[in-house]
Amino acid sequence: MAMKQVANSAIKAIANSGSSSLLTRQLHASPGSKKIVGVFYKANEYFTKNPNFVGCVEGALGLRPWLESQGHQYIVTDDKEGPDCELEKHIPDLHVLISTPFHPAYVTAERIKKAKNLQLLLTAGIGSDHVDLKAAAEAGLTVAEVTGSNVVSVAEDELMRILILVRNFVPGYHQVITGDWNVAGIAYRAYDLEGKTVGTIGAGRIGKLLLQRLKPFNCNLLYHDRVKIDPELEKQTGAKFEEDLDAMLPKCDIIVINMPLTEKTRGMFDKDRIAKMKKGVLIVNNARGAIMDTQAVADACSSGHIAGYSGDVWYPQPAPKDHPWRYMPNQAMTPHISGTTIDAQLRYAAGVKDMLERYFKGEDFPEQNYIVKAGELAPQYR
């Protein structure tokens, strides 16, 4: 702890010295008015339907009265793509950019280079892979998330998707709205979750919450990660550690992806790796779309090797109208939604406010929130 304080002081000293070292930008706000830009999805007619709907452009995380009363400028937009977009106009002089994984403002090395005043990149939610983290680190920027804000939401959502796939919900719903009734057309590939083997790839906070929620379903639970989970939790959930991913894959009836998108995990599930899975496997992926090889997933759904695929993440986002996952068989996809329930919005809005307050006061953030700090990436992104 003392070591960390010393290190922080040293970093501040370097940053404040205006040297041309790695850390050319200030870790904490200098006094005076800041220009803060938020990029969120637009709610339009939905905004007025729920007073707690703060995660959209119109809601602006509920921060406007507070930020403006403090003398700061607060620009909010959903217009984030192309050279003439609203975001691009503010890149040269913004101090803080608040973005969200649900409508990602892609912060490229080029944008970082242009953003001479930029100090702080805050993710309203979890997952900062829309930021070029290496470029951000090299530019001495701070990148932080509201760690923990989405974990319950995503774990719940994953369990919902597991059940939707295993129990074959979607064809039944289709029959209802098309005036049909054909129990056999659903039942021939509907199963109970009980007794099936479920493996999570990644057992961080979300993976652990999922294992706890799966426990009463009497499944055979497996997990793969770089390290073993706490023995107490292993005992509580009955989950078994699988050191070798490729050895785990053929054992699983259901595979859940619970790891961040990094250079190592990008495209990790390609044709070859999918071929190692059991024929008829069900896959749930609420992590990131780009962890999968898009076409390999679509092909395996068409061949039946993957018997069902569900998730809320795509690459890119918004998914274009011709994204193959929209039209592949046995998909139960949605737009990127799991971490932006009303409950989650209230959590990440509070988390962003807390970090802005600390930033203005020159205080550190909760340690687990940092994704890039003083030129270093958080362990899960290395």
Add this chain to the structure above:
Amino acid sequence: MAMKQVANSAIKAIANSGSSSLLTRQLHASPGSKKIVGVFYKANEYFTKNPNFVGCVEGALGLRPWLESQGHQYIVTDDKEGPDCELEKHIPDLHVLISTPFHPAYVTAERIKKAKNLQLLLTAGIGSDHVDLKAAAEAGLTVAEVTGSNVVSVAEDELMRILILVRNFVPGYHQVITGDWNVAGIAYRAYDLEGKTVGTIGAGRIGKLLLQRLKPFNCNLLYHDRVKIDPELEKQTGAKFEEDLDAMLPKCDIIVINMPLTEKTRGMFDKDRIAKMKKGVLIVNNARGAIMDTQAVADACSSGHIAGYSGDVWYPQPAPKDHPWRYMPNQAMTPHISGTTIDAQLRYAAGVKDMLERYFKGEDFPEQNYIVKAGELAPQYR
């Protein structure tokens, strides 16, 4: 136990005496070939897609080789309605009728009167309300189910539906297949399950399994039933007993119906009772469609008083093309499917075989399987 044996012997004696008392039919099979009729849903092209698909006409519960090798006649059909249907032809001389809630053969008083040889009505699954139980009891028939065969299936399915409604899955899926992407249109009414109040009306076997599966979601769990559940289970799940149903209703964010259809529960959730629920309530009903007033549910979904309704049960079944639940807003309905997963089919096929074996041998069934025995209805149907 001794008392029960005496009673059973007495009943057998009465039944065998051929008296014209209440019990005019034999409780157990007389020697010789029996005519057994099964009414299931038809699989058509789906039958060959899964070797374990036994719950359909083509699969015939996997009983044909065994029954025919024993010299019995086994007729299987899905044609169950109207005076010229296949079932009607066999009513006069069948000994055993196997039916299923997923494609209910309605066994009316009139059919029972015509069925002079009928002794045994077996339900492949759970829920025998498609049989006129009073008429069956008066005719001295035995009605029995494969108790326990569906409980895990239905509890899992209920939890899936709770999550689908709370997290607002269906509009997201619609966006995907229609080429749309509008996170706000989903998020403004998507919530986490955590922290919500969930009440089950009925805490029998399914209700208890649901409470256990809900436990890790950190909800506020309530239950209403005629009697309290085991104190150990109450402690394990944290569920609180609500003696007064009408006092429980306004407390619940989510209500799950877990009681059988009886003369007392038919139409129980009418306009007045729905009005007692919280505005914005979510309802899951995998019990029986006729427990609800069909139009009152549709109206409350239209007004928004009910914010979501999901279930797999309808009245009648198959649901006609113009059934209002197919088209009401915020529904997440399917045909009757939850208890007829492949796993459940294998369980109830085994259960039906076991009861037929006992019937041929003149042995009693497992006590919990009886719905009507010796003129008496099982407690849950009284």
